[in-house]
Amino acid sequence: MASVQGLELVEKDASGVDTQFRADILAGLSQSQKATPARWLYDDAGSQLFEDITQLPEYYPTRAETQILRGRGSEFAHMIGEGRAVIEFGSGSSVKTPLLLSAIAPAAYVPLDISGDFLRAAARDLAQKFPGLPVHPVEADFMRQVALPQAVAGLPKLGFFPGSTIGNMVARTAVDLLRNMRETLGEGAQLLIGMDLIKDTSVLIAAYDDAAGVTAQFNYNLVRRINRELGGDIPIEGLKHEARWNDEYARIEMHLVAQSDMAFTVDGRSYSMIAGETIHTENSHKFNRRTSNMLLLASGWEPQARWLDDRDRFSLILAEAKPNRSAP
DSSP states (O other): OOOBOOEEOOOBOTTSOBHHHHHHHHHHHTSSSEEOOGGGGOSHHHHHHHHHHTTSTTOOHHHHHHHHHHHOHHHHHHHHOSSOEEEEETOTTOSSHHHHHHHHOOSEEEEEESOHHHHHHHHHHHHHHSTTOOBOOEEOOTTSOOOOOGGGTTSOEEEEEOTTGGGGSOHHHHHHHHHHHHHHHOTTOEEEEEEEBOOOHHHHHHHHSOTTOHHHHHHHHHHHHHHHHSOOOOOGGGEEEEEEEETTTTEEEEEEEESSOEEEEETTEEEEEOTTOEEEEEEEEOBOHHHHHHHHHHTTOEEEEEEEOTTSOEEEEEEEOOOOOSOO
16 A cells, blocks of 8 residues: 655644635635635535536536546656656645656655645545555645655655646736745745646536536635635625626636625624625636747746647646756
8 A cells, every 4th residue: 555644834823824825715705806816715525516517518627637647648757757746736636646646656646735635535545545655645736846855855856736727826916826836845846736737618617617617616615714714794695706808808707796795794894895896716818829838938847748628628748947047
């Protein structure tokens, strides 16, 4: 049986609430355009709802990325090689991970995720599939630089960031995150990152506003979490899920739209919304070759290879943390 050793790096207060969650929610609800960081959608319930979303007919990214991982294993093995520690940022259920691990024969696997119980359950399942592979789950906010387990300190590293999660962040935050990943993994490390591609708007809207309403429940779950963990009384029934395409920023936006004027409290603080006002809960930026390369280069990662699915919907990019240069 593979070893599974956990490490918790999330800071919680005396009531067990993530201190950064409280700070981000209170700050976001105080802005003129109310907004919350997308990572707080992923508590245990939200993580499970997202796994349900990945099975929906409208949600193409998971199928497209999985097709690449299944079909290009020999190319990954050639370019990445054996014996690396695979560090997965925001691992979730790690459903795509076995495809990568099978291809490259790693020395260790370190899943990082902010949803602790979900993380540990997924790590145990994966350890059963790969007997003999050391698995070191780390409960952490991967938006910051993370101290990796000492057991992998001396190993060459491959960061794995699938699902186009990078698209959830505005450019400034995305660059900060990728730079933090570079610091976490070290010079010479590799990064295999998923980036969704710009395509027909109707396809994009459907992927984030499915007919069965699962994505809407995923969005509403954030309100349930706020009410539960921060003593809020936000009226969920007064909010409507909405997905919008913002062409200027090449992104899908998820909003919770007030259906009428409302007032509520969170953590003892009072807030209000007028009809039509929104809480902006998630962005999902879409990329092309130039914008994806520019984002990586701005963050200290040099693109090495790029793979697309057979319908050119999604890309996986392998990049390397080359030494910083001050001149061409």
